[in-house]
Amino acid sequence: VPTCERYAVRRLPFARLEDGDVAFFERLMPGRVVTGEEEVKAFNVDWLKSVRGCSQLVLKPQTTAEVSQVLRYCHEKNLAVNPQGGNTGLVGGSVPVFDEIILSTALMNKIISFDKVSGILVCQAGCVLERLNEYLEEQGFVMPLDLGAKGSCHIGGNVATNAGGLRLLRYGSLRGTVLGLEVVLADGSALDCLTSLRKDNTGYDLKQLFIGSEGTLGVITAVSILCPQKPKAVNVAFLGCQSFAKVLETFTTCRAMLGEILSAYEFMDEKCMELVERHLKLSRPVTGSPFYVLIETSGSNSTHDEEKLSNFLEQAMASGLVTDGTVATDDKKIKELWSLRERITEALTHEGYVYKYDISLPVGKLYDLVTDMRARLGHSAKSVVGYGHLGDGNLHLNITAESYSHSLLDAIEPFVYEWTAGCSGSISAEHGLGFKKKQFIQYSKPQQAVVLMQQFKAMLDPKGILNPYKTLPSAPKRSLC
Ligand SMILES: O=C(O)CC[C@@H](O)C(=O)O
Ligand SMILES: [Zn+2]
Structure with missing residues (x-):
């Protein structure tokens, strides 16, 4: 089922792709432009097979200059763009909702430098996490993050979603280990904040705006990251x-x-x-x-x-x-x-449809939500499971059923969000809001904060072409009166 039908979303008035656009991209990056329904199919669907877009075009730039040219063109023509890394996200943030052009970082996989004294790695956004870790291990270091999707996820996507994972307890979040970023903005201009300094208090820390912004404020093209010693x-x-x-x-x-x-x-x-x-x-x-x-x-x-x-x-x-x-x-x-x-995530997909909740809670209450949900859903769910990063106060509540159903979803939401807000928790600890959770941001952020976020978005991407329909709530439907 296409996402726009399942969730009744209306397409925003972006331009539609024309033959002339495809010809422009073919000239810009010959052989790295993917068209044709079959070829584009895998890029339109998320890893969980739970959201599906209908893009007709995937672009695979190799350089920051190419990303700049793509975005300059799309900005001018009012074409929407969906940045995509390894497409391992769990909230529908990495695939288009409609016909957004998919900008894949798959070929941006060069390591730029590694300094053995400082442990600072600089690389392009499309490097696969596990490859980076293997490269570092040869030199006696490791990546400061590790997650189940390491074999496919890209470091750019990890940073764009501020992915947490299995080592956060020890090395902290990417907000601390990422030292610098290069980002291409919606109008195609490249912002070079790719410094490799542990300390730099010169003005606002702009890179933090892009960490966790899920591709809605800019496209991350390169990352500078502090890596710890490989433990003996x-x-x-x-x-x-x-x-x-x-x-x-x-x-x-x-x-x-x-x-x-x-x-x-x-x-x-x-x-x-x-x-x-x-x-x-x-x-x-x-x-x-x-x-x-x-x-x-x-x-x-x-x-x-x-x-x-x-x-x-x-x-x-x-x-x-x-x-x-x-x-x-x-x-x-x-x-x-x-x-x-x-x-566990992989095992759950064998059950059928999976309703996923990634919640931060005071650690003592972490499992109460699972118990309450199990009691509430009874036999209408196949299984209700709880696991996660206990040391970080992060619960992964997963509910499975043979197939997707509106009524089961209504039994779970907004109950799960109200429960979480009741404990001052977060409705997304580490997976982001993407498409599936964006309407629920207010359970974890005050209206004033959401408005400020919308103002940042409007300033950095005035036409709203970058990863539309994601992260921030859509404007409430106007009532007819
Ligand atoms: O599938 C999930 O709910 C969690 C996925 C991932 O964050 C994990 O910790 O395994
Ligand atoms: Zn997790």
């Missing part, structure tokens, strides 16, 4: 807990006892594990608990780290916080344990 010793423990209260207490204990070597604290409920086993045939090292936690340590001295970890495990077992568990120190087993957590 990594350990992972996968543990079972008998209640959510114990998950919380285990976190407190583990923070106190592992201190600076703690690098991830993830949790998942029993239902998640069942689905991963059933749909992906992954074997479960620990069973029989309503909750599981994955704890990772990263440090520089394996003897020291292992001693700390075993002291912690001893204490957690002795006090009954944890009832069962396994520990991995070798790479292969570490990867297997991480798969159980990273591939």
Whole structure:
């Protein structure tokens, strides 16, 4: 079902693509212009296959100059543009709603420089996260972010959405690790803020405006990012807990006892594990608990780290916080344990349609929302699962059903948003607003803030050609009176 039909969206009055436009782009970047329904199809649909646009054109620039020329042309002709990285987003931000031209960063995948002393990497926006990490590992460094989609997502898309992921607990968000950006603005002008300085207090920090703006304020073409040393010793423990209260207490204990070597604290409920086993045939090292936690340590001295970890495990077992568990120190087993957590999203897609909620809450209340939602939906949902980045106060609430239904959606929303706002939480912790959540921004931001955002948008993109229908709410429909 096309997005515009499912959600009854009206097309804004942008120009429609003409043969002359395609000819212009063909001259600009011969062989890197994709047309034809079949060829464009994959770019029109999101990874979840939940939103679908009808673009007729994909452009694959290689340089910032080409992105500039594309946007200058589109700005002048009033053609709408949908910037796209690896297309792994979960809120419909990376695919067109109507016939927006898709501007793909797939061929902008050059590493520009890496400084081994400072650990600062400068690269083009279309570099795949996992490739960057492999490149850095050879030099004794890692990327400061890691997520399940690493094999496909682009660093430009990560920055544009301010993606969080599995290492945020340790290295913080991209708002801290991104040092500089190069961005092409809606009118085609390139803004060079691609500095590589840890400290720079000269005026407003403009790059922050583009981090998390989901391609609505400009197209990120290059990134400068601070990368940490690759840890010499990594350990992972996968543990079972008998209640959510114990998950919380285990976190407190583990923070106190592992201190600076703690690098991830993830949790998942029993239902998640069942689905991963059933749909992906992954074997479960620990069973029989309503909750599981994955704890990772990263440090520089394996003897020291292992001693700390075993002291912690001893204490957690002795006090009954944890009832069962396994520990991995070798790479292969570490990867297997991480798969159980990273591939939950993939397992869920095998269930049918997935309603996704990415919520920030006071950590003590994180699981109450799952319990309340389960009770509220009863048998109308196939499964209601909760997992996420507990250490960051971030819950991933997912609800599955055989197929999409308006009535189930109405039972979930706005209830889930009201519940979240009731705890002063965020309705999007790390996935962004994209297309699916933009109408709900007011649950997490005051009207005054939304108006200010709209003013920034109008200033930077007066014609509204950049990723339209996304992030900011559309103007309320005027009543007929
Ligand atoms: O699918 C989801 O809801 C979460 C995806 C991702 O943010 C994760 O942490 O695995
Ligand atoms: Zn996540």
